[in-house]
Amino acid sequence: MWEFWVRSLNASTIFTVAALGEIIGQRAGILNVGVEGVMLFGATISFMVAKTTGSYLLGFLAGIAVGALIGLLHAFFSITLGGDQVVNGMGIWILGFGLTAYIGYPFTGPLGLPRIPTIAGLSPFFIFSVLLAVLMWFFLFKTNMGLKLRSVGENPSVAEVSGINVARTRYLSVIFSGMLMGLAGSIYALDYNPVWNYNFLMGWGFIALALVFFAMWNPLILLGGSILFGVLWQVSLNPEALLPNVFSRYIWRTFPFVITIAVLVMMSTRWFSSRWGAAKPEALGLPYEKD
Amino acid sequence: MTSFYPVKCPHRRQGSVIEWLIPMTAEIKHGDIVLEARGITKRYPGLVANDNIDFEIRAGEIHAILGENGAGKTTLMSILFGLVRADEGEIHVFGKKVNFRSPLDAIDLGIGMVHQSRKLISAHSVLENILLGHPQAGSILNFKKAAEEVGHLCDRYGYKLDLNARVWHLSEGEKQMVEILKALYRGAKILIMDEPTSALAPPETKKLLKTIQIMTRDELAIVPFITHKLPIVLSISQRVTVLRRGKVVARLNTADVTEQRLAVEMVGREVIFELERDVVEKGKPILQVENLSAHDEKGIHSVKDISFSVHEGEIFGIAGVSGNGQQTLAEVLAGLRKAAGGRVLLDGLDVTQTSSLDRWKKGIGYIPSEQRAVGSIGDFSLVENMLMSYYYDDAFSKWGFIDFQKTRRFTEELIAEYGVATPNADVNARNLSGGNLQKLILARVLSRKPRLIIANLPTQGLDVGAMEFVQNKLLEARKSGAGILLISEDLDEVMALSDRVAPMYEGEFMGILPGETADRETVGAWMAGLKQKAVEQ
Numbered sequence: 001m002w003e004f005w006v007r008s009l010n011a012s013t014i015f016t017v018a019a020l021g022e023i024i025g026q027r028a029g030i031l032n033v034g035v036e037g038v039m040l041f042g043a044t045i046s047f048m049v050a051k052t053t054g055s056y057l058l059g060f061l062a063g064i065a066v067g068a069l070i071g072l073l074h075a076f077f078s079i080t081l082g083g084d085q086v087v088n089g090m091g092i093w094i095l096g097f098g099l100t101a102y103i104g105y106p107f108t109g110p111l112g113l114p115r116i117p118t119i120a121g122l123s124p125f126f127i128f129s130v131l132l133a134v135l136m137w138f139f140l141f142k143t144n145m146g147l148k149l150r151s152v153g154e155n156p157s158v159a160e161v162s163g164i165n166v167a168r169t170r171y172l173s174v175i176f177s178g179m180l181m182g183l184a185g186s187i188y189a190l191d192y193n194p195v196w197n198y199n200f201l202m203g204w205g206f207i208a209l210a211l212v213f214f215a216m217w218n219p220l221i222l223l224g225g226s227i228l229f230g231v232l233w234q235v236s237l238n239p240e241a242l243l244p245n246v247f248s249r250y251i252w253r254t255f256p257f258v259i260t261i262a263v264l265v266m267m268s269t270r271w272f273s274s275r276w277g278a279a280k281p282e283a284l285g286l287p288y289e290k291d
Numbered sequence: 292m293t294s295f296y297p298v299k300c301p302h303r304r305q306g307s308v309i310e311w312l313i314p315m316t317a318e319i320k321h322g323d324i325v326l327e328a329r330g331i332t333k334r335y336p337g338l339v340a341n342d343n344i345d346f347e348i349r350a351g352e353i354h355a356i357l358g359e360n361g362a363g364k365t366t367l368m369s370i371l372f373g374l375v376r377a378d379e380g381e382i383h384v385f386g387k388k389v390n391f392r393s394p395l396d397a398i399d400l401g402i403g404m405v406h407q408s409r410k411l412i413s414a415h416s417v418l419e420n421i422l423l424g425h426p427q428a429g430s431i432l433n434f435k436k437a438a439e440e441v442g443h444l445c446d447r448y449g450y451k452l453d454l455n456a457r458v459w460h461l462s463e464g465e466k467q468m469v470e471i472l473k474a475l476y477r478g479a480k481i482l483i484m485d486e487p488t489s490a491l492a493p494p495e496t497k498k499l500l501k502t503i504q505i506m507t508r509d510e511l512a513i514v515p516f517i518t519h520k521l522p523i524v525l526s527i528s529q530r531v532t533v534l535r536r537g538k539v540v541a542r543l544n545t546a547d548v549t550e551q552r553l554a555v556e557m558v559g560r561e562v563i564f565e566l567e568r569d570v571v572e573k574g575k576p577i578l579q580v581e582n583l584s585a586h587d588e589k590g591i592h593s594v595k596d597i598s599f600s601v602h603e604g605e606i607f608g609i610a611g612v613s614g615n616g617q618q619t620l621a622e623v624l625a626g627l628r629k630a631a632g633g634r635v636l637l638d639g640l641d642v643t644q645t646s647s648l649d650r651w652k653k654g655i656g657y658i659p660s661e662q663r664a665v666g667s668i669g670d671f672s673l674v675e676n677m678l679m680s681y682y683y684d685d686a687f688s689k690w691g692f693i694d695f696q697k698t699r700r701f702t703e704e705l706i707a708e709y710g711v712a713t714p715n716a717d718v719n720a721r722n723l724s725g726g727n728l729q730k731l732i733l734a735r736v737l738s739r740k741p742r743l744i745i746a747n748l749p750t751q752g753l754d755v756g757a758m759e760f761v762q763n764k765l766l767e768a769r770k771s772g773a774g775i776l777l778i779s780e781d782l783d784e785v786m787a788l789s790d791r792v793a794p795m796y797e798g799e800f801m802g803i804l805p806g807e808t809a810d811r812e813t814v815g816a817w818m819a820g821l822k823q824k825a826v827e828q
Contacts, residue, residue, distance in 0.1 A: 144428045147415075151423050154412045161410050162424030163395045270590070282414065 004234055004241045006121040012230030014188050016129040018208035019215065019222050020136050021067075021180030027140060027217055028173035029153035029283040030078050033089030034070075035181055036205025037096025042067045042185025044100035047196050048107050056116065060186050067182015068175050070096075075174035079167055082287035093205075101198050111194035125187050129226075136219040149173055153281035156288040166288055184208070203257065210260040213267045216279040232256045319480065319510045321351045324386070326371070326402070326481050326512065331380035333366050340366040341377070342537040348481060350510040353503065355524045355545075357517050357557055358534035360725075360754040364516050367534070368483060371514075372404045373397040384481075399426075403474025407485040409466045413459035420458055421473045444472055447509075448502050463612065464495035468502070475511075482506075484515040488523050492612045493782070493815035500527050521550045533557055558755055569770055573790070574603025577743045577774040578624070583633035585623045593619045595798040596633070601743060601774040606765065608777045608789030608806070611818045616798035617778045618660065621747040624776070625657040626650045637743065648683060656741030658732060660748040660778075662725065666732045669721030673713065673731060676720045677702040680735045705734040710760070726757030733764055744768055744775045750784060762788060782815055794818035 018035055025032050032038070042063035050059025070092060078085045116123070140146040148169055151159040156166045188201065207229055215222035232255055235242050239252040266272055319325065326348040333341040340363045348354050358364045369375035371382065373391030382389050384400045391397050394404070411420050422428050422437055438454050445452055450468055458466060467487070474482060482503075488496045503513050504527070517524050524531055525545055533541040533556040541556040578601040585594040593616040601607045611617050622628040624635060626647035635643045637653055651657075659665040667676050678698055681687045687698055702716045709730045713723060720728060729749065736744065746765060750758040765788065769775055779785045785792055792809050793800040794817035801817035 142432055144422075144430050144432055147419055147423055147428075147432060151412050151415065154414050158410045158412050159423070161394055161404075161406075163398065163426075164424055 001241070003121060004238070005231075008230040008234045009126050009227065010123045010192055010230070011233050012226040013123060013126045013129045014184050014192060014204060015208050015211055015226040015229055016133060016223060017125075017187060018181050018184035018205060019211040019226065020129075020132060020219060021177040021184065022209055022212045023215070023217055023219060023222065024136065024140075024149070024180070025071075025174050025177030026212060026284055027153045027281055028149050028170045029156065029281055029286065029288070030075070030170055030174050030177075031085045031089065031285040032071075032074055032092070032174070032177065032181075033086055033209060034074070034092030034096065034205075035209045036201060036203065037089075037093035038067055038070050038178055038181035039185035039188065039205045039208075040096040040100045040199075040201055041070055042182030043189035043201060044104040044107075044185075044196070046182075046186035047111065047189040047194070048104065050113065050190055051107055051111055054113060056113065056190060059190050060183065063182045063186030063189075064179045065182070067178040067180070067185070069178070070182070071175040071178020072171075074178065075171045078287065079170050079174070082289065085285050085287075097199065104196055105198075107196045108198075109196065111190065111196075113194070115194070116191050123187075123191055125191060130223060133219040133223045140219070150281070153283055156283055160290065170288075181205075207256055207260055210264055214263050217281065218279075229256060229259075232259065319350045319385075321349075321510055323350045323510075324348070325350050325384065326514075327383040328367075328371070329381045329383070331367065331370060331377045331382070333363075333370060333375065333377050339537050341370070344380070344534070344537075344539055346532045346539065346542065348512045348514055350480075350512055351507045352530060353507060353513045353515065353528040355515050355517055355528035355531040356534065357521075357524055357531050357553065359557055360518060360752070361536075362534040362557075363537040364518070364534060366537075368404075368485060368516055371397070371483060372402060398474075398477055398479070401478055401480040403471075403477065403479025403482045405467060405470045405474065405482060405484040405487065407489060409463075409470060411458045411466055411469055414457065416455050416457055417452060417461070417469050418454045420469055421454075421476055423473075425477055441472055441476060444475055448505050450498075450502055462495065463490040463614075464492075464498060467491070467499065471502075480510075481512045481514065484513065486517060487515045488517075488520055490613065490780075492819035493812075494819045494821060496523070503527070521553050524553060525550060535559055568766060568788070571604040571770055571772075573605050574772065576600040576602050577638060578776065579634075579636040579639075580624070581634045581636070583620070583623065583635065584631045585619050585628060586631055587616070587619045587628075592631075593798045594623065597798075597800055598633075599793060599800065599803060601776050603742075603772050603774055604769055605790045606769050606775040606777050606788050606806075608779065608785040608792045609795050609800075610779060610782055610785040610792055610814055611795035613780055615795050615818075617795055618747070619798075620795075621657075621660070621745055621776075621778055624745055625655065625659075651680065651739075652683070654742035656736040656739060656744045658736055658744065658746045658749050660751065662728050662732060663721070667720040667728060670719055672719060673706070673711075673716045673723075674699050674702045676731065677705070677735050680739055705738055706731070709734040726753045726760075729753060729757060729761060733761060737764060737768060740771075740773075742773055744773055745778075746775060747778045748780065749777070750779070750781065758784075782811065782818075786811060786814065796820040 018039055022032060022035055045066045046059040046063030049062040050056055074088060074092060077083045077088045140150060148159065148164050151162070152164060152166050152169045160166050188204070189196065193200065211222060211225045211229060214225045236252045236255050239246065239249055324347045328344055328346055331341050331344040332339070344367060356364060356367065366375060370377045373394045373396050384402070389400060412423070418434055418438055418441065421441055422432060441454060452465060452468060458469065461469070471482065487499060491499060507513060515528065528545050531543050531545055531553070532539055533543070533553070535557060580600065581598050583594060583597045584592065587593040597620065599607065609617055619628060623630050626645060630643055634641055637650070637655065642650055642653065663669060674695065678687065678693065681698065682693065687694055699716055706713060706716060711727050711730045711734070713727065723731065744765070749765065750761050753761065762784070765775055765777065777785065777788060786806070786809065789806045791803055792806055792814055793803045794814050795801070796818055797820060804814065
């Protein structure tokens with residue numbers, strides 16, 4: 001039983017880190033639906049580097065760097081060129097899906113390094129993710145930079161007349177957002193499941209994306225949401241551990257995704273937007289042009 | 292940028308903002324020239340927006356800049372705030388020549404701007420909005436200290452405000468106060484106010500005037516830019532500079548002038564303030580609304596149990612500050628939004644559940660408040676825009692094919708009749724000015740000879756000429772027996788045009804008054820909610 005909960009919390013770590021990345025981007029008004037793609041890149045590159053060099057540190061750094069690079073690309077497209085962020089995000093996902101399958105193929109198989117030490121099975125990254133969420137909350141709501149970042153996502157033209165450089169703020173947050181997503185991929189590939197396989201993320205990036213909406217852009221609510229989905233995921237893999245003989249395991253496997261879809265549908269209803277709509281950054285997904 | 296002692300912050304993050312704000316006022320003596328413009332000229336292709344403009348603003352005075360739309364006010368304001376660069380001329384602030392590269396430079400030198408379209412983030416708290424972009428805010432925000440200091444400012448100017456409230460909860464007047472506080476907290480000594488009273492209900496206007504009068508005692512200079520509200524100019528400002536066609540045409544002490552004189556200077560000719568309203572026999576009711584309720588797009592119950600009727604040959608005016616449910620009411624009557632309860636009768640027939648198209652065919656004409664977003668399609672030609680009220684008319688389309696030649700001829704006739712200034716009927720609607728676009732929309736709606744016209748803010752944002760035109764067209768329609776539902780935020784307009792007036796506040800009519808006997812003060816007070824719901828109808 002302990003192992004079940006530990007696995008759940010370890011899974012939640014990846015959701016938390018990836019979704020925190022998405023939150024910081026969305027709070028600045030830039031939507032990246034290609035979380036899955038960035039994570040695939042981070043996971044595959046970090047796995048390749050770690051396996052070649054034998055160094056976990058280099059692996060994580062490579063994963064973060066590739067995330068930053070894709071973040072920069074997304075920022076250039078959505079901020080400088082003012083393109084459609086959903087289309088570009090889908091592009092990132094498809095590119096990540098295809099390219100990582102191609103370059104990662106020769107590395108198929110286990111990592112072959114000693115596992116990262118755990119605390120009674122609990123990954124140290126879980127503690128890291130909790131701290132990161134609390135820090136992120138403090139940053140967003142208690143610091144000057146956080147206020148600027150939120151303002152840029154709410155109403156960039158107001159931010160501009162208050163003397164804030166909208167483009168720079170958005171660039172920084174989208175790059176940082178990419179770094180966290182890359183890191184989330186690396187944690188998955190080097191710690192949670194260190195065996196490279198074709199499309200081994202299995203849609204976790206999309207769950208992280210849904211969690212951002214679920215958490216109403218709040219890092220602390222996100223923490224709860226991530227743990228819930230971590231547990232759901234473990235139940236779906238191994239339903240006998242918690243609720244034996246309720247459904248077929250194939251039905252359990254659909255649960256995280258069915259709930260994701262249900263949450264997204266609920267959030268797009270008029271009922272939701274009339275009650276909780278204020279939480280959503282007003283300028284989310286809209287390119288900003290100076291007038 | 293030239294640095295200048297009194298407004299330069301001593302050092303980032305050091306000391307309290309208030310500490311350097313208050314001693315500063317001692318540096319400036321009453322009557323000192325704080326801002327001076329010399330020979331400001333700005334040319335745009337085919338137009339001189341500002342032509343050699345000179346004026347000076349003194350500490351402790353309220354100095355209005357008056358002018359019609361298109362007189363160059365906006366350009367001048369943008370130049371003073373560093374949004375636009377002048378082609379020629381100099382600006383001196385506190386005696387030093389300045390060269391603004393961006394609004395930040397202007398803010399740093401002590402110029403604050405209170406925008407007409409509020410520049411606030413509605414999801415943030417008042418305090419967050421005030422702190423946003425403040426140079427001394429520090430990296431970790433000290434909300435407690437800021438609340439204390441802003442609280443002092445509020446006390447000083449006799450204003451009460453919940454600093455932790457979200458901005459979208461505030462009234463228009465409170466939002467404006469937040470903008471003023473934000474500017475003052477950043478050390479503004481000169482406040483430029485764009486149409487300060489345009490969105491305010493009369494009691495809020497009074498409160499604002501009182502507040503800025505207290506501010507002048509601290510030797511703040513206040514520069515309101517005003518288009519229409521001449522009585523406001525007279526009641527608050529000591530001096531006024533009048534602009535017409537980009538030039539300064541008059542510099543006056545308000546103590547010596549009358550409203551008529553100001554109007555003459557502003558428009559360049561005599562203006563008739565009284566519209567000619569013929570006596571029209573009131574006919575049978577066209578529109579009857581019974582206990583109507585509706586929700587707006589945010590789900591707020593914004594029309595509450597309203598009943599009234601509009602008769603033939605009558606203008607029924609709804610007066611109210613924006614956001615009191617008028618928009619929802621207009622949309623429900625036009626069939627664009629579902630009613631939550633109650634009935635709408637057109638010529639005695641229940642149309643509550645019918646579509647907009649059905650209502651157009653039955654004789655409702657709708658002039659929407661958003662000319663560009665709802666009233667027209669910017670990337671469509673004038674001919675295509677005209678078709679929006681005629682595509683379903685057999686005279687213009689057969690078997691699903693539109694007779695474009697006929698529509699074009701028809702559009703050209705209407706353009707001539709309504710005096711829409713345009714090179715031809717094929718230009719896109721977005722290229723028309725606000726006044727011309729409104730004329731086109733009016734032509735489209737009125738040419739169908741509707742029995743009932745719903746005119747939602749028909750003169751908002753128009754200059755005096757276009758405004759007169761629209762008002763006269765409405766009066767003409769009234770004369771020919773149409774019923775008109777006029778929704779307006781301009782108290783003078785409602786009072787001048789309406790046969791009956793209903794002040795609307797928070798989704799309810801505060802009463803229905805006959806137009807001739809209603810007095811301005813009563814209607815003004817009622818639309819601000821200063822009355823229990825009236826019994827008389």
